[in-house]
Amino acid sequence: MAAPSATTKMSKVEKKLKKKQIKFRDMLEKNEGIQITETPTKIICVHNGGLDNSVSREEISTALDKNGSLIDVIMLPKKPYSIVCFKTTEDATKCCEEFNGLALPPDGKRKHSVILYLSYVNKVPSNILPCKDLPPGLIILENFVSEAEENQLISSLHWQNDNQMKHREVLHYGYEFRYDINDVDADDPLPQSIPTECNAILQKALQTGYVKHLPDQLTVNKYVQGQGIPPHVDTPPAFEDGIMSLSLLFQIVMEFSHPGGQQISVLLPRRSLLIMTGESRYLWTHGITPRKSDIITTAEGLDLVMRETRVSFTFRKIIHPKDRIGRIVPFQTSDLSIMLPKCDTDAEKLENSHVQQVYEEIADHFSGTRHTPWPKISQFIKDMPVGSLMADIGCGNGKYLGLNQSVYEVGSDRSVNLSEICHGRSHEVYVGDVLHIPLRSSSFDFCICIAVIHHMSTQERREAAIIELLRILRSGGKLLIYVWAMEQERHKIKSKYLKESKLHNTDKDQSLCSNVNCSDKLTSEESASKENAYQGDSQVMNHKSENDSNSKLACDSQSNKKDLLDSSDRKGTEETTVSQADNKTNGCLTVHKNRTYFQQQDVLVPWERKDQDNNTTSFHRYYHVFKEGELEEMCGRISGCHVLEKYYDQGNWAVIVQKQ
Template sequence: MLECNARTKLSKEQKKQMKKEAKAKNILLRHEGIETVSRPTKSLVVANGGLGNGVSREHLLDVLKTHGLVESLIMPPNKPYSFVTYASPEAAVSAYSSLSGQEVPSMDEEQKVSLYLSFVDKVEVKETPPPALPPGLRIAENIVSPEEELVLLDSIQWETDNSNQKSLKHRRVKHYGYEFRYDNNNVDKDQPLPGGLPKFCNVLLDRCVAQGLIQNMPDQLTVNQYEPGQGIPPHIDTHSAFEDEIISLSLGSEIVMDFRHPDGTCVPVMVPQRSLLVMSGESRYLWTHGITPRKFDVIQVSEGQSVGTVSGNTDELTLSKRGTRTSFTFRKIRHGSCKCAFPSVCDSQQALEKKSPPQVKDLEPESLEMEYVHKVYEDIAGHFSSTRHTPWPKVVDFLMGLSVGSLVADVGCGNGKYIGINKSLYMIGCDRSKNLVDICGERKFEACVCDALSVPFRRGSFDACISIAVIHHFATEERRLAAVQELVHLLKSGGKALIYVWAMEQEYKKSKSKYLKDGKLSNETPQESAPSLPIHTNRTAFDSQDLLVPWHLKENNQGRNNEFCSAKREKQLLPGSVYHRYYHVFREGELEALCGRVTGVTVRHSYHDQGNWCVIVEKL
């Protein structure tokens, strides 16, 4: 009797877990714009069964075809779902009835995942032709034989303890000719390593010259050994350090290398085992190249498609498990400056054009904001959005405390992270950046492009407004006052506005801003605005109220937000680039005093939160 009850209890728990997972599946599908239907059809969406969560085409197809003839299996890249179409509705019904909740193997850590199936009327997956290889990029397949591959791998004496062998983030690295420095992607040209290039590379290099793959004989070699799951961040080999051609031999395993243009275009390139990657011209000087850390890659199934890009037809994609890979990267040391055709990313040419900080006296407020606020956010919109995904709790509390059906304006909404917080509100956003407003549109949020000093919404019609981290971007007190007045104009009598601005006092009582994490507080007395705008050092205390704050472009975490990679809205963006944004940071009491100059409102509450001074004002 006890054993029977235990089984019954376990069965209920399993059903509860399945319902929970099914609900999560439906939320995912709605988020992806996939419409499911309750009636049987020939086509099904297979949630949790996609390339994005480690399910290979071969494993999934083996499971699906046991229920009937499969006409097509569409597996979109990097998505945790797929679409299967059977030859008959009966086969689809059989799969739907039997496979929901069934586990299939995953290539990710050898775990299993549970499938969840739903009917769809039709499968509409936008097919895009594979992008062309970056100009100047070539791949020479089978540049060495399997026997030569073994000789090259055996020739690396990893166990030898000398200055040429390094350990980099659990990766074995060995240098010849010159040591490659990963801190600056450069070499010390005055400190060559003894011995030059190893003789076991001579046959390969002579073959490259004979086949016209390289023009200059390399004099620097870096050997890296990558275990499955390891990668390298996107980068451009420093222009002034090396000549045009950079070649890399892949041994032991194939790999997908990601090339990214400054306009946001991403090209995943399959580099087969025993092949040579040759970067020259634009692909060497302008495009970044890197390897995403993961244990499997999306590749083409079809024969003859091992070389090239891998973002083409979704019915030809599968997963390839990575093995231990050893790369031989050869470079030619450059003596002298680089004179390439890409000055925007050339360290030699940028050093000649280095400019001093802008002079406040030389810029009108509107020009200052246009150059160091509007243009910057327009350029970094995708990357900025990828870092703005966690709402601040006290802003959420304000929105959740509003009455059901309230009309709310988010002035300076950015990517719209607060617009969908409270589903019982009617929220509309606006922002000066068209690219950020476009991101709101992609998320199905209502938003428009406008200036915070002239919001095209009906006056006196909103129950509440929020202005989060916006007003500190206005360059004069008069313009900051006008921004507050514009918020008040939107409110109806009794309406409230929540305003956040950066605080000069980043440490207040016992609540320290995350902005100072790992930084140091200055003991110096804050200075008034200087004739030139100082460039602030991130993670340190502010020593001026008017300043430029750097925005450092960094590579996004794979899978978390792909806007920086896929969107073509950014202009001339490269990881490692720095943009400067103008800020006026507020002293304690300054925001309340500013709001006090607006007629017809009262400050109901003021506080310090997340390194910001914050107020809630009410229209009388």
């Protein structure tokens, strides 16, 4: 809103608007790096008009674009504002004068109306504006090819209908890059090798010294206005260091993100060569936000550049699977002080530090994201006969308690704070451990154990938990178990956990307990969805630091608590279905990248949060993700445990077993 003249007396409404604008200005300048100005610009900030307020891009566009002058609406995940770009300064001025203080009514996602406050800006957040600083190991060589070479490369491409993905066109040479596994089939090369038109360019790249390997795989992507690609890291074990991307026909702004929270936007000029080496190759994610325009800095200030069709040539050197065995991948996110447990004492320490303590810390926020019962679990509970006695072991905030008013139920959880939340909802819940359930044997008709057993860090403890759950059931009683699946894609359908990768990164993850590869196109709005339709694992939230330094685990000679795993409780000899050594991480637990496919079964899954100073802290929860068949196989080894049904549900494996 333009400043009133000194002779004009402001009305009460204008004073209120001005007061609000000053409040938001101070907040944005301090926390977001946005600079508000009284001088009209064609870029405005819409306070209260962000995803964090449950305001959609469509709402902002519909409300503010009355004459077709609005070019783009930029929305950032978890932010209470949006950046709106107009064709001219005059258009932006008219918008501010007409719509400052506009109230958006409640809708399906938003219970209350929100008032929009509009301000001109001459500085936008650093993750929108290209920065001169580059992530370590990132090289940009401008004008790497001439205009004639660019034309030659474009002319060599032959686009066909079957080259189209959902949101962009793609061509593969040498080997097909399979987006379902984020890898290539090294034993199935394509008939078309990298075009000969690229030979001179690749030799020139090798001569720079930044690239050590001659590429044998090429992916060509065509992006039209409004298209992008989600944040991701090209699968570290699959390709050599020194991945190259050549930008043709038009420039683009690419976003790089560090696991610690740092974000850098980089401008890739037309005909420039991007080379990702070292840390930028293995640690930082890179992606392109789908939008129609980019904001850049010029000598005159901020300017808006409309995107046009861009073609990228991404060159990689594959590593054959047989050569990946035992190969150390640089810059992998792992904490070498956290080891796979070798004995029960180790396991108890690991679970205490990386399961129980974490849930105590995050209980309130965790509970706030767990409110929608899953249909199949709900149906299992609702089908129980009148008067049945049910136990919910690992009940969390109690969202499955009270669904069937005709049964008697009791819940338990290892977390004191989650149990207190249940008490506040009038549920009968006690604090207890799944390995030591203080309930009478053979007394319950039904039991559910949702997203608990995958937190047990050894196979012995996982089996002991099932034995203990069966103990409290009467003969013929039924037990429903859910665990997180290693397979986050079934029948070419991604789990909701992977689909929510629209939030952050590229690669695979999801469990029944919480909230980082790629879908082909994400809108900022989709990526910031706060509703968890699943119970997956990794929320971005605010929290104090977790101390991992005391997580060094020591072995104890008193190994396996045989009183819990008496041989009479099992069928046959003890078998190990999946060896934890399969992790191939020298006994160290790796930190899984959220929203990506699992690479190991035993992982630490981050739960990240930012404090008021925008500092990010990661809490790591231990998970053993189950392979297909592993859960029912484990149940089948336990005496008196009969598997009635097994199924896959939203990225989780489930079984219904009966006590015999």
